[in-house]
Amino acid sequence: MSRLQGRVALITGGARGIGAATARRLAHDGADVAILDLDESAARATADDIAAVTGRRAIGLAANVTDADQIDAAVDRVAEELGSLGILINNAGVTRDNLLFKMSDDDWDTVVAVHLRGFFLASRAAQRHMVPAKWGRIVSLSSVSALGTRGQVNYSAVKAGIQGATRTLAIELGPFGITANAVAPGFVVTEMTAQLAERLGTSLEAFTEERAAITPVRRAGAPEDIAGVIAFLAGDDAAFVTGQTIYADGGRRL
Incomplete structure (x- = not known):
């Protein structure tokens, strides 16, 4: 029997990058998955590919993680169509990088809304289904940037x-059999890092080589590296792990 057989997972921002890799990994481990993204066509395409490859049920749907009504409706739809909701991966994110004196109000507000309001709304909606079931896993994407990065105050x-x-979710939801953990990736090659390289005026290949050279494992991360850590936290093997942030960074946090 697969580790996550009978579980249902919702991945926000799941159409591409770390989100898509995580959805594929959870499906490979036996879960049925729902891919939520602003881009509905991309979410459906990723879901269709996962279903074809793994044989698991997979659906793609559109919602803005900053909109409470949309998130509540999406979570309820997942539970209705797939029968339950036990795993939430808070992955949706954006960047609006700039030095403090150049950063606009909108740069700040957009990043705060997508990451923190999105985390709050999705977690609040998901726990309504987890608490009655007395089981749940909430895994959220942090970053090594939590330790401070030039040009990324937001x-x-x-x-x-x-x-x-x-940490707070772990304290509040632990009595209901729900764990909450975070994964903080280091440099991972995704569309987002490609955009960062472009902003810095370099190629993704050169940027990746530069970062790999200063990383103890001497390579950049791949989305699948992060998906593996998330999959561990989403399963029963991590039942006594909660409130933690795991840095998946190849040994270099900054």
């Missing part, structure tokens, strides 16, 4: 906030 703030909020 992103660093929200990723640190997710770590603190995760």
Whole structure:
């Protein structure tokens, strides 16, 4: 029997990158998955691919994680169509990098809304289904940027906030059989890092080589590296692990 057989997982921002890799890994481990993304066509395409490859049920749906009504409706739809909801992966995120004196109000507000409000709304909606079942897993994406990164005062703030909020969820939801943990990736090659390389005026290949050279394991991370850590936290092997932030960074936090 697969580790997550009979479980249902919802991955926000799941159409691509770490989110898509996580959805594929959870399905491979036996879970049925729901991919939530602003881009409905991309979410459905990822879900269709997962269903074809793994044989698990997979659905793609659109919602804005900053909109409470949309998130509540999406979570209820997942529970109705797939029969339950036991695993939530808070992965949706954006960047609006700039130095403090250049950062606009919108740069700050957008990042705070997607990461922190999105975390709050999705977690609140999901726990309504987890508490009666007396079982649940909430895994949220933080980042090494929580420790501080030049040009990312907004992103660093929200990723640190997710770590603190995760500790609080662990305290509040633990009595109901629900664990809450965070994963803080280091440099991982995704569309987001490709955009960062472009902003820095370099190629993704050169940027990746530079980061790999200063990482103890001497390579950049892949989305699948992060998905493996998330999959562990989503299963029963991690039943006594809660309130933690695991840094998956190849040994280099900054």
